[in-house]
Amino acid sequence: MNPVLQVQGVSKLFGDRAILCGLDLELPADSTTVLLGANGTGKTTLMKLVLGLERPDSGTIRVAGLDPMRDASAVRARVGFVPDRPDVYSWMTPRELFAFLRPQYPRWNRTIESRLVERLSIPLRTSFATLSRGEAAKTMLVAALAPQPDLYLLDEAFSGLDPLVRDDVLAAFLAEIDLSGRAALIVTHELDLAARLGDRIAILANGRIAACKSIEELCGVDEGGGGGGDQPRRLKQALSDVLEGSAA
Amino acid sequence: MNWNVDPGADKPPSQQIVALILDALARGEIESGAQLPSVRQLAAQALVNHNTAARAYRDLEQAGVVRGKNGLGVFVTDAGPKIARGLRRDETLREFARIAGEALRSGHEPRALVALLSKISERKSA
Numbered sequence A: 001m002n003p004v005l006q007v008q009g010v011s012k013l014f015g016d017r018a019i020l021c022g023l024d025l026e027l028p029a030d031s032t033t034v035l036l037g038a039n040g041t042g043k044t045t046l047m048k049l050v051l052g053l054e055r056p057d058s059g060t061i062r063v064a065g066l067d068p069m070r071d072a073s074a075v076r077a078r079v080g081f082v083p084d085r086p087d088v089y090s091w092m093t094p095r096e097l098f099a100f101l102r103p104q105y106p107r108w109n110r111t112i113e114s115r116l117v118e119r120l121s122i123p124l125r126t127s128f129a130t131l132s133r134g135e136a137a138k139t140m141l142v143a144a145l146a147p148q149p150d151l152y153l154l155d156e157a158f159s160g161l162d163p164l165v166r167d168d169v170l171a172a173f174l175a176e177i178d179l180s181g182r183a184a185l186i187v188t189h190e191l192d193l194a195a196r197l198g199d200r201i202a203i204l205a206n207g208r209i210a211a212c213k214s215i216e217e218l219c220g221v222d223e224g225g226g227g228g229g230d231q232p233r234r235l236k237q238a239l240s241d242v243l244e245g246s247a248a
Numbered sequence B: 001m002n003w004n005v006d007p008g009a010d011k012p013p014s015q016q017i018v019a020l021i022l023d024a025l026a027r028g029e030i031e032s033g034a035q036l037p038s039v040r041q042l043a044a045q046a047l048v049n050h051n052t053a054a055r056a057y058r059d060l061e062q063a064g065v066v067r068g069k070n071g072l073g074v075f076v077t078d079a080g081p082k083i084a085r086g087l088r089r090d091e092t093l094r095e096f097a098r099i100a101g102e103a104l105r106s107g108h109e110p111r112a113l114v115a116l117l118s119k120i121s122e123r124k125s126a
Helices: A043-050 A073-079 A094-104 A110-119 A134-143 A163-176 A193-197 A231-247 B012-028 B039-046 B050-062 B078-103 B110-125
Strands: A005-014 A017-027 A031-036 A058-063 A079-082 A153-154 A183-187 A200-205 A208-214 B066-069 B072-074
Touching: A005 A043, A005 A193, A017 A031, A017 A043, A017 A208, A017 B050, A031 A193, A043 A058, A043 A153, A043 A183, A073 A094, A073 B066, A079 A134, A094 A110, A094 A134, A110 A134, A134 A153, A134 A163, A153 B110, A163 B039, A183 A193, A200 A231, A200 B050, A208 A231, B012 B039, B012 B050, B012 B078, B050 B066, B078 B110
Parallel strands: A031 A183, A031 A200, A079 A153, A153 A183
Antiparallel strands: A005 A017, A005 A058, A200 A208, B066 B072
């Protein structure tokens, strides 16, 4: 099966500063990949490139076989994106946002939309200007799940929430996300979350994917299925090994 | 039932789920023939990804504890509770032997450990 996302040799410069240089990443179907990396290493830039919001200086990107620059609207209809901060007009309400998005997504599922709105108690008629951080994050999550996309892109979607709200949002996400034939790329700096959500962990350093391994491989599950515990600490170790190695 | 999983614990999340289900079976909280949550529901309750939940069910199926019926869901087999009791007893006995060895090496008297065991057992049956 073709990968859901294929990024090959992608470079991106801002001025004379290279943010990404020759980055390769493939997301196979039925998988969730967590992207780890220090602040300012280009994680958000990578997401913008995948969405066609930025043009790569070199390299190719394919989302379900489509080029985000050439087929921008077709690609956006296949991607459910949660930005790190809601990129929505402050006067809009969740109800207006969903009404605005629905026609842009051929597979938008109103049952998923209303199930999540109810489960997460989203105030439909309150403007983004007055929604709490948690309510805004929940609304953006609905906007990424209801379209039943081929690719889910989540940029710090669960950060800044108080722990109980975070668990509710996470449970709703896991109850509704459909990964059959699809893939998810999740950016987070929370290692507990990375261990919970990721089948695969990719580490971004110096403009490239410095490591991309299954969580079992990274956390040392042995042949007989033993080991493999203490995952957040092992992820932290892997992260610092890669960062030290790439700095040398 | 509490499906709480901690990625920071010694065992990986899928094995923690296996242990939670085996314990619930061994205690009789889940009986043979009972339907378990779907992979998706289990993932949402344990807050782990779908493949982790699916792996837990695969391991339980291999042990003969559960059986997936196509399209219908996951069910506890007739022998499930018995197998679960065996597996959990073997595992906890091994763990007990290890801890007991450690306690003896650190200077506890065997008599004191036996007394502690009777006290715990009395407290449990009280």
